[in-house]
Amino acid sequence: MGIYKNIQNVCREKGMTINGLEAQLGFGRGSIYKWDSHTPSVVKMKDVADVLGVTVDDLIADKAEESAKHF
DSSP states (O other): OOHHHHHHHHHHHHTOOHHHHHHHHTOOTTTTGGGGTSOOOHHHHHHHHHHHTSOHHHHHSOHHHHHHHTO
């Protein structure tokens, strides 16, 4: 799963939208969507993680791959 999907899932869990998150952080609309094809800066990833209350690792981890490691 890509960065965008991970952020989207966390936003959904927190009752937020990607657009709302982008607005809160002062990012351009649609900028997070592009992170699956363009690597964001570490600073922006940290800002997103801080607002969502998760780690940067949570946002970049491939959840399917992580699940497979536990078996």
